[in-house]
Amino acid sequence: MSAQVASPASPASPVSTRRYRFATEVVTVDNKDDPYNAASVPIYQSATFKQKGANAEGEYDYSRSGNPTRTHLENHLAKIMGAKRALAVTSGMSALDVITRLVKNGEEIIAGDDLYGGTNRLLSFLHKSQGIKTHHIDTTNSDAILPYLDPHKTRLVLLETPTNPLIKIADIPTIAAHVHEKCPNALVVVDNTMMSPYLQRPLELGADISYHSGTKYLSGHHDLMAGVIGAKEDSVADQLYYVINATGCGLGPFDCWLLLRGVKTLAVRMDKQQATARRVSQFLEDRGLKVHYPGSRNHPQYELHSRISSGPGAVLSFETGDIGISERIVEGTKLWGISVSFGCVNSLISMPCKMSHASIPAHVRAERSLPEDLIRLCVGIEDADDLLEDLDTALINSGCLLIGDKLEKLSLEQQS
Numbered sequence: 001m002s003a004q005v006a007s008p009a010s011p012a013s014p015v016s017t018r019r020y021r022f023a024t025e026v027v028t029v030d031n032k033d034d035p036y037n038a039a040s041v042p043i044y045q046s047a048t049f050k051q052k053g054a055n056a057e058g059e060y061d062y063s064r065s066g067n068p069t070r071t072h073l074e075n076h077l078a079k080i081m082g083a084k085r086a087l088a089v090t091s092g093m094s095a096l097d098v099i100t101r102l103v104k105n106g107e108e109i110i111a112g113d114d115l116y117g118g119t120n121r122l123l124s125f126l127h128k129s130q131g132i133k134t135h136h137i138d139t140t141n142s143d144a145i146l147p148y149l150d151p152h153k154t155r156l157v158l159l160e161t162p163t164n165p166l167i168k169i170a171d172i173p174t175i176a177a178h179v180h181e182k183c184p185n186a187l188v189v190v191d192n193t194m195m196s197p198y199l200q201r202p203l204e205l206g207a208d209i210s211y212h213s214g215t216k217y218l219s220g221h222h223d224l225m226a227g228v229i230g231a232k233e234d235s236v237a238d239q240l241y242y243v244i245n246a247t248g249c250g251l252g253p254f255d256c257w258l259l260l261r262g263v264k265t266l267a268v269r270m271d272k273q274q275a276t277a278r279r280v281s282q283f284l285e286d287r288g289l290k291v292h293y294p295g296s297r298n299h300p301q302y303e304l305h306s307r308i309s310s311g312p313g314a315v316l317s318f319e320t321g322d323i324g325i326s327e328r329i330v331e332g333t334k335l336w337g338i339s340v341s342f343g344c345v346n347s348l349i350s351m352p353c354k355m356s357h358a359s360i361p362a363h364v365r366a367e368r369s370l371p372e373d374l375i376r377l378c379v380g381i382e383d384a385d386d387l388l389e390d391l392d393t394a395l396i397n398s399g400c401l402l403i404g405d406k407l408e409k410l411s412l413e414q415q416s
């Protein structure tokens with residue numbers, strides 16, 4: 001791929017339209033041009049590609065600009081995301097960094113007030129380093145954005161839905177319609193990491209760009225870092241590609257290969273993880289805990305989420321009302337690994353305020369009503385009964401008392 005231009009005719013451009021259902025398309029990687037009919041796309045572990053002559057540049061010259069393994073991955077991702085073109089970069093944060101480079105000095109971003117800690121950090125950094133302001137709004141209220149939309153300033157509207165970690169839902173079609181009506185030059189960007197393209201399809205719901213931390217569900221095994229950007233229009237994809245080549249954050253061949261391998265099992269992994277997550281959510285609600293999960297009919301936006309997605313996914317969070325109890329629950333589990341991140345085949349447990357969201361200053365977390373005792377669960381593919389038994393033991397041993405079916409906090413006297 002030429003290093004000089006963001007070529008619309010680059011090998012990453014042609015995208016076949018989806019012909020089969022998702023579970024079929026995701027496992028069907030187009031490799032028909034392979035000279036040896038290799039069943040798995042090879043890893044082109046090469047930084048450079050030779051030319052036949054000084055004026056005879058081939059399809060690829062340098063892996064920062066393009067690499068055949070990356071092209072296969074990007075074409076496959078574009079197909080499953082319903083994107084005109086997809087681009088693979090070194091992490092989810094790198095994907096957001098590339099996207100925010102479309103914002104010029106003096107322009108503004110609008111984002112949610114519940115969002116991944118690293119995203120908040122990057123937006124704060126943009127403000128400090130370049131004066132690019134972000135307005136944080138409540139994305140559960142589709143009209144909350146209206147006073148902030150400015151056709152001369154608004155460049156990006158960034159939605160996480162469900163949000164990390166409070167699992168709030170944004171009405172993508174309604175918000176996108178507001179944005180496009182009032183600010184024709186603004187781009188609606190959806191972080192679709194928690195859902196994956198299997199469960200939610202932002203580009204079909206009105207977004208201009210959808211991006212993912214490929215570190216999570218797309219790869220599924222926590223063995224690589226990656227970011228994926230899908231654009232609805234070639235003109236936007238060309239600008240993003242230009243930034244990727246200019247800054248050198250394209251994903252390396254081995255990680256492209258790992259991601260291409262991992263993504264094939266996305267649908268089966270997600271089905272299993274989601275089925276168990278539904279049980280975990282019910283189990284916690286039955287014990288009287290406040291659970292945040294869009295698969296629960298008690299979630300305030302259950303109907304909305306059911307309209308814009310085809311499932312609730314496998315990340316949920318819950319409150320205990322007491323930081324000490326939460327710590328004991330997290331540390332009392334054996335099967336649930338204490339770890340940041342989600343989307344892995346192994347189940348994980350964490351306390352966002354101490355881990356993934358610790359970079360958000362405590363007073364900002366408080367202003368945004370992020371509970372310090374919140375526990376986040378990322379449900380894996382283990383046996384569901386084992387996971388529930390492990391959680392049950394940790395709950396009982398945490399200082400909670402089971403009264404009937406409900407957990408009650410033990411008084412200090414009772415604990416001693």
Ligand SMILES: Cc1ncc(COP(=O)(O)O)c(C=O)c1O
Pocket residue numbers: 091092093094116118119160164191193194212213214215225226227341
């Ligand atoms: C919702 C969300 N978006 C983006 C990211 C960033 O992804 P990465 O860790 O791959 O940079 C994360 C987590 O890190 C996340 O939770």
Ligand SMILES: N[C@@H](CCSC[C@H](N)C(=O)O)C(=O)O
Pocket residue numbers: 116118164339340341342355356357359
């Ligand atoms: N130390 C890291 C924390 C990464 S959190 C990863 C993931 N998005 C999650 O929500 O758990 C950092 O500061 O970025």
